[in-house]
Structure formats: C-alpha cells, structure tokens
Amino acid sequence: MNPQTVDEIARKVGDGGRLSRTEALTLYEQAPTHLLGCLADEACARRHPSGIVTYIIDRNVNYTNVCVAKCNFCAFYRPVGSPEGYVLGFDELFTKIDETIAVGGEQLLLQGGHNPDLPLEWYEDLFRAVKTRYPSFRLHALSPPEIIHLSRLSQLDVPSIIERLTDAGLDSIPGGGAEILVDRVRRELNCYSKASASEWLGVMRDAHRVGLRTTVTMMFGTVESLDERIEHLMRVRDLQDETGGFTAFITWSFQPSNTERGGMEATGVDYLRTLALARLVLDNVDNIQASWVTQGGKVGQLSLSYGANDMGSVMIEENVVRAAGAAFCMDELEIVRNIENAGFIPKRRNMHYKVLGDPIVQQREVPRMTTLAQARAANDHSVPEELVRYRARTPSGKRQRVQH
Amino acid sequence: MSNEAALDDLRATLTEGGRLSDEQVRNLMLKTDLLSLGMLADDVRRSRHGETTTFVRVAEVPVKGAVSTELRGQAMELRIIGVPDSPEVMVSAVRLAAEAGIPVTGYAVHDLLEMSNGDMALFRHLLDELLEVGLAAISELVVDRTPEPESVVSTVVDAGLAISRVTIHEASGDKRIGFLKAVAGWTLPDRGVWAFAPLPRAAVVSEPEAPPTGYDDVRQVALARLLVDNIGSIQVDWALHGPKLAQVALTFGADDIDAVPAVDAVDLGPRRTSLEEVRQNIRAASFVPVERNGCFESVM
Numbered sequence: 001m002n003p004q005t006v007d008e009i010a011r012k013v014g015d016g017g018r019l020s021r022t023e024a025l026t027l028y029e030q031a032p033t034h035l036l037g038c039l040a041d042e043a044c045a046r047r048h049p050s051g052i053v054t055y056i057i058d059r060n061v062n063y064t065n066v067c068v069a070k071c072n073f074c075a076f077y078r079p080v081g082s083p084e085g086y087v088l089g090f091d092e093l094f095t096k097i098d099e100t101i102a103v104g105g106e107q108l109l110l111q112g113g114h115n116p117d118l119p120l121e122w123y124e125d126l127f128r129a130v131k132t133r134y135p136s137f138r139l140h141a142l143s144p145p146e147i148i149h150l151s152r153l154s155q156l157d158v159p160s161i162i163e164r165l166t167d168a169g170l171d172s173i174p175g176g177g178a179e180i181l182v183d184r185v186r187r188e189l190n191c192y193s194k195a196s197a198s199e200w201l202g203v204m205r206d207a208h209r210v211g212l213r214t215t216v217t218m219m220f221g222t223v224e225s226l227d228e229r230i231e232h233l234m235r236v237r238d239l240q241d242e243t244g245g246f247t248a249f250i251t252w253s254f255q256p257s258n259t260e261r262g263g264m265e266a267t268g269v270d271y272l273r274t275l276a277l278a279r280l281v282l283d284n285v286d287n288i289q290a291s292w293v294t295q296g297g298k299v300g301q302l303s304l305s306y307g308a309n310d311m312g313s314v315m316i317e318e319n320v321v322r323a324a325g326a327a328f329c330m331d332e333l334e335i336v337r338n339i340e341n342a343g344f345i346p347k348r349r350n351m352h353y354k355v356l357g358d359p360i361v362q363q364r365e366v367p368r369m370t371t372l373a374q375a376r377a378a379n380d381h382s383v384p385e386e387l388v389r390y391r392a393r394t395p396s397g398k399r400q401r402v403q404h
Numbered sequence: 405m406s407n408e409a410a411l412d413d414l415r416a417t418l419t420e421g422g423r424l425s426d427e428q429v430r431n432l433m434l435k436t437d438l439l440s441l442g443m444l445a446d447d448v449r450r451s452r453h454g455e456t457t458t459f460v461r462v463a464e465v466p467v468k469g470a471v472s473t474e475l476r477g478q479a480m481e482l483r484i485i486g487v488p489d490s491p492e493v494m495v496s497a498v499r500l501a502a503e504a505g506i507p508v509t510g511y512a513v514h515d516l517l518e519m520s521n522g523d524m525a526l527f528r529h530l531l532d533e534l535l536e537v538g539l540a541a542i543s544e545l546v547v548d549r550t551p552e553p554e555s556v557v558s559t560v561v562d563a564g565l566a567i568s569r570v571t572i573h574e575a576s577g578d579k580r581i582g583f584l585k586a587v588a589g590w591t592l593p594d595r596g597v598w599a600f601a602p603l604p605r606a607a608v609v610s611e612p613e614a615p616p617t618g619y620d621d622v623r624q625v626a627l628a629r630l631l632v633d634n635i636g637s638i639q640v641d642w643a644l645h646g647p648k649l650a651q652v653a654l655t656f657g658a659d660d661i662d663a664v665p666a667v668d669a670v671d672l673g674p675r676r677t678s679l680e681e682v683r684q685n686i687r688a689a690s691f692v693p694v695e696r697n698g699c700f701e702s703v704m
C-alpha cells in the first residue's frame with residue numbers, strides 16, 4: 001500500500017474534489033474499509049445534512065417471467081412455452097395494488113421478462129387501466145432493456161415507445177438491466193443483445209430528455225474487473241452530468257444460486273466497499289440506496305455508514321433475487337427501527353425521492369408483513385382472460401390463446 | 405475534550421496495551437461513531453493478531469449419536485452437543501467421539517455443574533474423567549448461566565482442561581454491554597479461556613419485535629475487542645450469524661470464526677463450498693485465513 005497516495009486522494013475527496021478513474025481504482029484497491037466508509041459517510045452527510053434516511057412503500061411486481069433474453073445470471077426467467085411461464089392478469093395486478101395501498105404504498109415497481117407474446121398495446125392498456133382505477137397511483141415501470149425489447153417488437157424507435165408509454169401512464173423508469181455498462185462484460189453475461197451499454201444509456205438519455213426521472217443500478221460480482229466496475233460508475237456520472245435525470249443509484253451483488261452462471265457471491269465487505277466507492281465517484285447523484293434485499297437486514301443497515309441515505313423499498317413482493325436464493329424481508333416497522341437504531345431520522349418518500357412524511361406505522365396500525373409475497377402461487381398456471389385480445393407472436397403463445 | 409481528542413486519547417491507551425478508565429469507556433459508548441469505533445477495534449486487533457484470522461470447521465455430534473469416520477480431514481473439531489442424562493453418558497460420548505482422532509470439545513460449564521449437583525469435588529472428578537477419555541476442551545461457558553465463573557475456570561484449568569469459548573446466551577441493550585464489562589473484569593488463568601463470542605446466541609424472548617441490528621452487533625464486537633483484554637480471541641459464529649455479518653465483524657475487531665460447517669448441509673451445486681467461502685471472505689476483509697483445530701492450534 002502506498003499510504004501517501006491514498007491519503008492524498010482521501011484529502012481530495014474530503015475537500016469535495018472529483019475522483020478520476022485512476023484515483024477511484026487506487027482507493028478501491030488500497031484504502032482500508034473503514035477509511036472508505038468514513039469518506040463516503042462524510043460525502044453523504046455533506047449532501048444530506050438533515051440526517052434523514054428515506055424509504056418507499058411500494059410493491060415490486062414482475063408481470064411476466066417469460067423471457068427471450070436468457071441472461072446467464074438470471075434465475076427468474078422461463079423460456080417461451082415453459083409450463084412454469086406466467087403472465088399476470090390485470091385483475092391480479094389490481095389486487096396487488098389494493099394490497100399495496102392498504103399498507104400505505106402508492107407506487108408499483110413493474111418489471112418483467114422480454115415476453116414476445118405481449119405487444120406494446122398490452123402495456124398501454126394495462127397502464128391506462130391502472131390510472132383509470134387509481135388516478136394518483138404511480139407506475140415506476142419497464143427498465144431500459146424492456147423498452148428496447150418493445151421497440152424491436154413494435155418496430156418503433158425508443159423515443160416513440162417512451163412517448164406512448166408515458167401517454168398511457170408511465171411515471172418513471174427503473175434503472176434495472178444495467179448490470180455492468182461495459183460491453184465485454186455484457187457479452188459474457190449474455191445480456192449484450194438485450195441492450196448494449198450505449199443502448200442502455202441511450203434509453204435513459206431519451207427518457208431524461210422528455211422529463212422522466214429514472215434510477216440507475218449496478219449488479220457487480222460476476223466477471224467484471226475492478227476497472228470495469230469503475231468504468232460503469234464513470235459512464236453513469238457522465239450521463240448524469242449531461243442530463244441530471246438520475247434520482248438514485250442502487251447496487252447489489254450477483255446472486256448465484258439457481259443461475260446458469262453459478263459461482264461465488266461477492267462478500268459483504270465487497271458490497272460495502274463498492275457502495276462507498278459509488279457514493280464517492282457519483283458526486284452528482286443525490287441518493288444512494290442500500291440493498292438489504294441481497295445483503296440481509298444487518299449489512300443492509302450498515303450501508304447507512306458506508307454512503308447510503310436510502311433504505312429502498314418496504315418489500316411487499318419480490319421474485320427476481322428470491323429465485324436466486326435471497327429472500328430477506330423487512331416491513332415498514334422493521335425498516336424504521338433499523339434507520340432509527342443507526343441514528344438517522346426515517347422519512348417516507350415517493351419515487352422522485354421527495355419526502356412525503358413520517359412513517360405510516362407511527363400514524364396508524366399497519367398489518368405486519370413478515371414474509372414476501374410472490375408474483376403467483378407456484379401451482380397457479382391460469383391464463384388471464386384479457387390476453388386473447390392481444391396478438392401472440394410465438395407458436396406456443398398462439399396455441400395458448402386458441403385453447404383459452 | 406473534543407471527539408477527535410477523545411479518540412486519540414483512547415487510541416493511545418489501547419495501543420500501549422493499557423486498560424480504559426471508566427470515563428474512557430463512557431466516551432467509547434456514548435460519543436464514538438460506529439466507524440471510528442471500528443477503526444479503533446481494528447487497530448487493537450491488528451496489534452494483537454496481525455493480519456491472521458483463524459477459523460475452524462466444526463462437526464456437531466449429538467451426545468448419543470455416532471461419529472462418521474468420513475469426518476476425518478473435513479472436521480477440525482468434533483463438538484458434542486446436547487445435554488446427557490448422566491455423567492456416564494457424558495463420558496462415553498467423549499470416548500466414542502475421540503476415536504475419530506479429531507479434537508473433541510463438548511458441553512457447557514453450567515451443564516457439567518448441574519450434572520455434579522453443584523458439588524465442586526464431583527465437578528472436578530467429572531472433569532478428570534472427561535480429560536482421561538479425550539476431551540480437549542469444554543465447549544462453552546455461558547456468562548448468563550454460570551455462577552462464579554472465575555473459580556469455575558480455575559478448577560477447569562487445574563484439571564488440565566480449558567474452555568473453548570465464553571458465550572452470552574441472551575441479552576439486549578445495556579445488558580449486552582454489561583456482560584462485556586463483567587467478562588473484562590474476570591481474573592483468568594493463562595490460556596484458561598481461548599475465545600470470547602460477544603454476540604448473544606439467542607433472541608431475547610421478551611423482545612421478539614426488536615432483534616439486534618447490524619449496528620448493535622458490530623458495535624458489540626468492537627466493544628468486546630476494546631474492553632475484553634483478558635481473553636485472546638474475539639469470535640464470531642459463521643453458522644449462527646451468517647457469512648456476511650461474520651465477515652464484516654472481522655473489520656470491527658473479531659479475529660476468529662467459529663462453526664464453519666465441516667460438511668455442507670445442502671448441495672451447494674455450482675456454488676463454492678463453505679471452506680472456499682470462508683477463506684474468500686477472510687481475504688476480502690484484508691486478512692490472512694489460517695485454519696485451526698478445536699485446540700486453537702494452526703493446522704496449515
């Protein structure tokens with residue numbers, strides 16, 4: 001270790017200076033974990049001096065698990081024609097929204113597989129139906145690769161897809177599917193074809209241009225080098241300099257169970273170091289979220305000392321990382337307790353990270369949620385009625401609709 | 405004194421191997437933020453153990469269970485678990501386990517005392533018998549269940565045995581810290597106790613709504629490292645606390661990982677085995693993994 005260099009870089013960041021790529025790499029490789037934590041903690045406190053830590057009550061719903069992308073790190077998807085494939089019906093989604101509203105939620109995080117049998121009109125009708133029934137309910141929906149999939153499916157460019165979805169009720173775009181924004185890595189993860197790094201960033205640029213706010217994610221711990229992990233952060237920072245449209249950065253480690261890729265999961269210390277580095281590199285992104293869903297409640301809470309200022313979502317439902325072996329659950333009471341225990345002030349927020357108020361649990365009785373709901377019961381193979389109205393493209397999709 | 409000056413004062417005392425005054429302990433508890441506490445604990449831990457982090461692969465053997473010979477080479481400690489019906493069963497379980505040629509530990513001090521009806525002469529006799537049939541160490545001394553721990557430890561050491569680890573069964577809030585102070589105050593014979601595991605092993609029954617948080621746990625580990633200087637190792641439990649918390653605790657002063665499964669309970673498939681995983685976790689926390697056996701001897 002060269003303490004002089006780390007010390008110099010630490011001083012520079014402490015003074016609010018911007019990290020270069022080389023400096024970021026030196027810090028990650030050489031700085032002791034507590035030093036990284038302290039620097040990130042200070043940077044976070046400079047940006048959020050009020051000591052508030054936010055969270056959102058929403059529901060993470062995966063409308064379909066049928067996917068043609070076949071990313072090799074994914075344990076969630078099922079191929080077209082699989083008996084385990086599902087598409088949720090509009091009524092099922094309404095029930096989930098009712099349950100979300102009952103515990104104080106006002107947003108759905110809606111993402112799913114790239115299902116060739118769901119045309120653009122299905123999404124438009126769904127969004128319109130949600131907005132008709134629940135006018136103030138928010139839709140944080142469809143990550144960039146899903147938008148690219150719809151663009152390819154409907155032969156329309158990305159801005160047109162965003163425009164049509166926004167007209168139908170889309171409020172903001174989640175930053176999923178970013179993985180590592182380096183094409184070498186994306187090719188190895190078999191996710192280059194769903195969206196190259198520039199395509200992913202291009203969707204976000206288009207979204208930001210029309211005034212949509214989005215989040216951005218990073219899944220680390222697969223095949224990327226540290227340098228490539230930092231390249232990802234640099235690309236995010238560059239786009240944020242250009243558009244200012246990212247509300248928050250969320251990182252988590254690859255969950256290997258039940259995936260084709262398999263292998264090792266990055267450790268808790270790797271996670272905390274990566275989180276801290278993200279806070280330091282992304283000096284233009286306000287909010288850094290803790291991923292307690294993948295790290296567990298304890299390391300999730302510790303994230304608040306390593307640069308995070310947001311505890312993410314009170315998870316009502318989760319299907320994707322659960323399929324890969326992580327199934328931690330925290331309801332609002334537990335999230336609030338963890339924030340207070342760490343010495344911060346818990347506040348509810350919306351998807352734009354605007355503070356909405358104090359915790360619901362401090363205002364009224366809310367049922368405890370100690371287990372995560374799933375998209376569907378394992379043995380439920382029902383096909384939603386409204387699907388017959390939409391044109392299927394695959395032979396199995398067509399067969400399914402005829403039988404119905 | 406400013407917070408920074410108070411920290412420097414604490415660091416100076418600790419790195420010189422001194423004991424903290426009551427006021428310094430108060431500062432530590434009330435004024436020190438989590439990461440500063442972690443840094444202090446890490447400094448002290450490195451001054452005592454350098455970069456080494458030890459770990460042990462343990463196979464638990466029920467008191468009336470058979471011992472598989474396949475455990476040789478996989479388990480570095482056979483730990484007898486459960487409370488036997490009689491001293492005879494206790495002794496024969498050790499005799500049977502010792503045949504595997506792996507260091508055998510077992511039992512809690514309070515169970516041995518109960519088996520001896522609290523009679524110290526009977527207790528000593530039982531210890532002699534256990535030593536004779538091959539017991540390497542008593543598994544644990546549970547702070548909140550063992551009366552007069554110092555004299556018990558002396559008796560154990562006089563009998564030629566040691567106590568593998570001091571544990572806390574159940575405690576929350578101030579009580580957790582209270583146990584740290586109590587253990588730190590014990591006068592112990594040299595190498596009478598090998599490790600202190602400061603995280604309570606069971607949830608507090610009366611407080612099901614408030615299980616300890618990550619902050620509570622790493623703070624407890626760091627305070628244990630800073631206050632308890634009469635026991636060599638500060639230990640975390642891989643199986644009980646999970647790999648992630650156990651690993652993070654290493655950066656807050658812990659230097660030993662207990663209870664890495666000798667045999668993976670589930671087929672980890674394309675995932676790593678526990679042995680690979682624990683080594684990777686220790687390295688990723690910037691320490692050097694050293695496997696040990698149930699006698700706290702390196703087996704590299």
Ligand code: SF4
Binds near residue numbers: 067114194
């Ligand atoms: S990560 Fe998304 S796009 Fe990739 S296979 Fe899974 S569901 Fe499909």
